[in-house]
Amino acid sequence: MHNSQLKFIYLSLLFAFICLLVPWSGIALSLRPDFMLLVIIYWLLRAPNQCNVGTAWFVGLLVDLATGGVFGQYALAYTVTTFVAVVYQRRLVLFNNTQQLVYVFLLLVLSQIVLLVLKTFAGNEWLGWAYFLPSITGILIWQLAVMLGLNTGKHSRG
């Protein structure tokens, strides 16, 4: 069972990565949710034994590679975010849908804030509040996935 779950984790991460690589431009780029982080948060809730801070770090490194930025920025942002998610993981699975949405939103915003701090240190400017739009589209996608039948709540007994 564990092996098949691991396969699912990697497949979903690969899919999210391809979504990231799609040539986004213009408004779509500024609205593009953080697919990788969403998938990682999902697997953190469902399978914390297989998907952990380390996984998030590696995935962050991949995202760094894809965005062409300095290595380690997304890695650090994902590490911090997943740490918070892991600490509250047991409580999170018991949350109802709305509470979970708020929590996921806060996680997404947290990762963006970490990234913003790193970028500001590197000499970049504040991009305006539109910078946080991907977090909103992120929870919209989360909600869409839940409505399509994705089980983000209690562990299934299978």
Add this chain to the structure above:
Amino acid sequence: MVQGFHQNLEQQQAPAFFARGPSPFARLVFFAALSLTLIATDSRLQYLATVRENLMVLLHPLQLIANAPSQLYQFTNEYFSTHHRLLNENEQLKKQALKQDVALQQLNMLILENANLRDLLQTNQTLVESTALAEILHVGRDPFTKKIIVNRGSNHEVSAGAAVVDAAGVIGQVTRTYPSTSEVTLITDKSLAIPIQVERNGLRAIAFGHGRDNTLDLPYLPANVDIKRGDKLVTSGIDGVYPVGLAVATVTDIKVSPGSPFAQIVCEPTGGIEKHRQVLLVRTPQVDIVNNNTPSQTSGKKNNAEKTQPQTLKQPKQQQNSTKPQPDNANKPHA
């Protein structure tokens, strides 16, 4: 007996539900330290450039898969484009070609004339740049930087530093090359500066990308500088990166505040990534261009040109194709 029972409990392994390896905090500290080290290494030292290049090769197939849907869409769009639209476009292109043909005829004459004049002045010949056509693959994914990725890389002899232009003007500069793609930093990026010249009066300055909006700034110019709204800025060519005389931007706004000795000049780039898919990568040959006089330069240089004229009469047409700095040759007769 009781003690033994306790020992038994302690030796017992925790149930699988609680077995999570090192604590999350330990993991956080470890991986955060690792990330910070990477950030420091990558931004201050240049060790990771080759690593990145090699990893990008592995990423390429995934990129192709990701590009497939949009390319398929474009292909079908082109395939099913209406007869009417094609006819219109054809007509437009013919008109454009006719206009450009006329201009080209004059250009040939001007090139010859220019070459002759340069011979007379014994200045260096203008350098012929090598160009390559590239197509924009996608816009950079980092919202903080203005970058695009084009489909020509080090396999196609593109190297970092090449200028990137489109039909309307300069777009940017190649900053990183991968085997089959390369990364172009746009002139609107905060980290890119481009030496320009005001077309109207030949004033030279350096334009910096603004970063946030799609504009350029002209900082460090005095408040009484002779720049008007609507002035066209072209490349000055003194940097050896951008060819001379390409359109860069148009001045859109000038603000002078009493508190500052500098004028605040905002310019809008002429070329744009939104308008075209194809761009031209221009590689200027690396030579000493310090003495490469251009005809559009101001009076100070004209004196220089007058000085060299008598020498021209003494030794006509000997250094036609010399790419050496001119004074070396020019000083010989005196020595």
